[in-house]
Amino acid sequence: MPAGWSPRTRGGPMPDNGRKPDTVTLTIDGREVTVPKGTSLLDAAGDLGVEVPHYCYHPGLSAPAQCRICLVEVEGAPKLQPSCVTMAEDGQVVHTESASAVRMRKGVLEFYLVNHPLDCPICDMSGECKLQDYVFEEGRERGRGREPKRVFGRDDFGGDVLFYGDRCVMCTRCVRFMEEVARDPRLTVVERGSRAVIDTFFDHGLDGASYAGNIVDICPVGALVSKDFLHKARAWDLDHTESICPGCSQGCNIELHTRDNLVQRLKPRENQEVNGHWMCDYGRANYEWMNHPGRLEEPAVGRGADRRAAGxxxxxxxxxxxxxxxxxxxxxxxxxxxxxxxxxxxxxxxxxxxxxxxxxxxxxxxxxxxxxxxxxxxxxxxxxxxxxxxxxxxxxxxxxxxxxxxx
Ligand code: SF4
Ligand code: SF4
Ligand code: FES
Structure with missing residues (x-):
């Protein structure tokens, strides 16, 4: 699994004065870890730098445990457990890389690929996509599906958001963000089974929503993409610089994503005391002025054509x-x-x-x-x-x- 998985944020910081009664100690992949009671196995593994694959789980949302990609083996449990909703217990012994856990995740991934198009070369999420990453890490080398793939095409959800239904892994993060965080439920799942698809309500899309850009950030694949960023840059060509949004006096923590020293997009950076995992659409869209060629980047003297840089x-x-x-x-x-x-x-x-x-x-x-x-x-x-x-x-x-x- 990828190294460097970011540490747990949902359970809050660990107490720094040693073992307390409100903590539990368990073993994950042969390493002991102590976490606050109520911490999921997925977060406890994150504390050890182990990323258990996950789609539906996001630390800023509820956990419906529906994607089944986070299965791990817990000794003594009759079957594999979804690590996002299985809480850590004292003395538990967990294996994220056992043969059965890897085999089951490989099987789940194969199902995800049954209808997923081979869009990576033209997909904006390529290079930062969790389907791409997990299949590369644990998926089958060759697909076995021979049936034609289901096709949904592209839908304009309004605002800055485009939806590529064929790429969706139906994690419902976008639906839950709009319901639970924006409290502006404008998305839903329509149809059932392999025909299930995310949609807006009739013609009421995301136009006028203030925080809808966050669903592009949390979509784990390239199903939701930004119109503004569409085909502008490949993820691996972008430099990331930590910064603060200059859009208003809230001071949201952000990353500037730049290519050739030009800002291509703004992304929220987690800070639970200021902006959580999120940022507003106004701030997100307010960056083109940074690329204006007329901006002074150093002291200058003189006027018009005589202007020159100076110390x-x-x-x-x-x-x-x-x-x-x-x-x-x-x-x-x-x-x-x-x-x-x-x-x-x-x-x-x-x-x-x-x-x-x-x-x-x-x-x-x-x-x-x-x-x-x-x-x-x-x-x-x-x-x-x-x-x-x-x-x-x-x-x-x-x-x-x-x-x-x-x-
Ligand atoms: S569009 Fe993205 S965030 Fe929404 S359900 Fe599909 S994969 Fe998940
Ligand atoms: S993201 Fe929005 S709320 Fe946050 S600082 Fe920028 S403009 Fe203000
Ligand atoms: S992340 Fe655990 S079931 Fe989806």
Whole structure:
């Protein structure tokens, strides 16, 4: 199984003062692990860096135990157990790699491939797809299916989301996210058996939903893809950089995915104290300005065609010279609510050194309302659509202009 499986998040942090009565100790693949009571075998294995394959389980959602890909062997149990809903117990001995567990998972994977198209070369999820990964790790080398595959085609779900029904593994993560986290149930499973497919309700798609982009993130395969990112880049060509969303003052933890130093998409990065596993669609879509060729990336002096890059010393000296040339006229400073406290404090100090500051101001767009995520209310798309409006105010900058950020 892939190494480096990320540690459990659902059970919370382990106590750091040794063994407590509310913990259990078990053995997984020959290694002992102590976890809080109520931890699933899948999460306990995760603590050891062992990823048990899983589709329907997601730490931010309920666990319906329906995909059956997470089967493991528990000594003394009459049959293989779904590790996502089997809780760790004291003295349990678990084998994730026993012959029977691997054989059963291989069989489950073969069923998933009965109708799955060979789309990897054209699928946006290729390179980060859990069907691709698990089949590569544990699947059969050759498929045995000879029947024609069921075909659903492509459906526009509205918003930024496209649905490729043939690729779906029916884990229902998307349906449960919309029901449990967004509390905006716009998706469902229609039909039964091999004809079962995810669908919207009549023509009420995802248009206007505020958090639907998260279903693209949690879809374990390439069934739900972003229209904005469609065929833009291959997953293995992207660099990942940890960052903070600049879309509003919530400060969601994100990753910037870049290629050739251009931002291709934003993805949420887990932080249970700020945004959980999620981010809003407004913030997700708000990145093209970062790629604008006119952005200053270093200090510069001169105007128009004469503008050239300069070091900070030269740029500041030039600024002082020009301000001195302004004679006794007053100085107005325009700060940015996108800037850090340190940068704004530096700008305010610069104004103090120059003297004659008449006003220090900033502009920032503001939404009519806040937009909380009902199933994870810690996350709220804030009214202030810039990350550091409060910092700018505290550091002496006054807001000017309208709620559109202009004027
Ligand atoms: S579309 Fe994706 S998330 Fe939804 S059920 Fe299918 S595989 Fe799961
Ligand atoms: S809530 Fe704010 S910080 Fe979080 S993703 Fe949306 S815009 Fe970005
Ligand atoms: S992850 Fe356990 S049954 Fe789906």
């Amino acid at each position: 900070w010393q030269e740029a500041l000296a030039s600024l002082f010279e020009r301000l001195s040339d302004a004679g006794g006229a007053g100085v107005r400073i325009v700060g940015s609510p996108l800037a850090s406290n340190e940068a704004l404090a530096g700008l305010a100090a610069l104004g103090g050194d120059v003297g004659r500051v008449e006003a220090a101001v900033f502009r920032s767009p503001r939404a009519p309302d806040e937009d909380p995520l009902p199933g994870f209310p810690t996350l709220v798309r804030r009214r202030d659509l810039a990350p550091n409006v409060d910092g700018a105010g505290i550091l002496g900058f006054g807001r000017v202009g309208g709620d559109d950020g202009a004027g």
